[in-house]
Amino acid sequence: MITQSIIVPKISTLPVHEPRARAILRWLVRKDIIQEQLTTCGRTGNHMAHAIAPGARNVVLKPELLPFDEPINGLEVITKRCIYTPQVGFLEEAGCPECRQEIGEALFESLEEWMPGHTDNFTCPECGHEDDINGFLFLQPCGFSNLGFIFNNWAPAGFKQEFLDEFADWLDLPVTHVVVQLQGK
Known part of the structure; x- marks a missing residue:
């Protein structure tokens, strides 16, 4: 099984x-977390990514589970609007931070308007609260942004919270950490 550990600004x-x-x-x-030069260690598109480097051991909870010996082990950077969800076992549940009602079905249907960039916001059908889609509550971590960092096969190692905090500092925004399991290759 291929995994992805994705960091997305909120x-x-x-x-x-x-x-x-x-x-x-x-x-x-x-x-020294990733290598500077792109190589064919990615999963999507032309498979070009930044390969894992020895310093990656310093930012994860279980360094022995890092994918040093796997052909897909690189960081891919996505710079277009994208939806990041867990995929396998994803429940599509979301709530409104204002009224605390379950609004997952309406929110995920609204992604047809969000994806092409017609809007960044979602309005709660229960109470009318409007915010960036990332401001709503998700039972499982999800990210919606024009920037995403996909660490291929790093998920079993688990990022340290300090690394996620430092990543957020570099972005000057809170981040969501989405863990994805993909079937097949």
């Missing part, structure tokens, strides 16, 4: 997201 449209992505990549290279 904002639909991050301004100047491509320069921020480059700054984070430079930071990760300086910390």
Whole structure:
């Protein structure tokens, strides 16, 4: 089974997201978490990604579970609007932070408007509360943004909270950590 450990800023449209992505990549290279040069260690598209580096052991809870010997072990950076959900076992449940009602069905249906960028916001059908879609409550971590960092096969190792906090500091925004299990290759 292929896994992904994805870090996503909690904002639909991050301004100047491509320069921020480059700054984070430079930071990760300086910390020796990833390699600077792209190689074919990714999963999507042309399979190009930043391979895992020895410093990755310092940012995870179980370094022995990092994918050093696996062909898919790199960091892929997504700089287009994307939806990040757990996939296998995803319940599609969400709640309103204002009225605390379950609104998952309506929220996930609204992604047809969100995905092409017609809106960043969702309005609760129960109480009318409106916010960026990332401001709503999700039973399982989800991310909706024009920037995402996909660490392929790193999920079993588990990120340390300090690393996630430092990542958020670099983005100057809170982040969501989405763990994905994919079937097949």
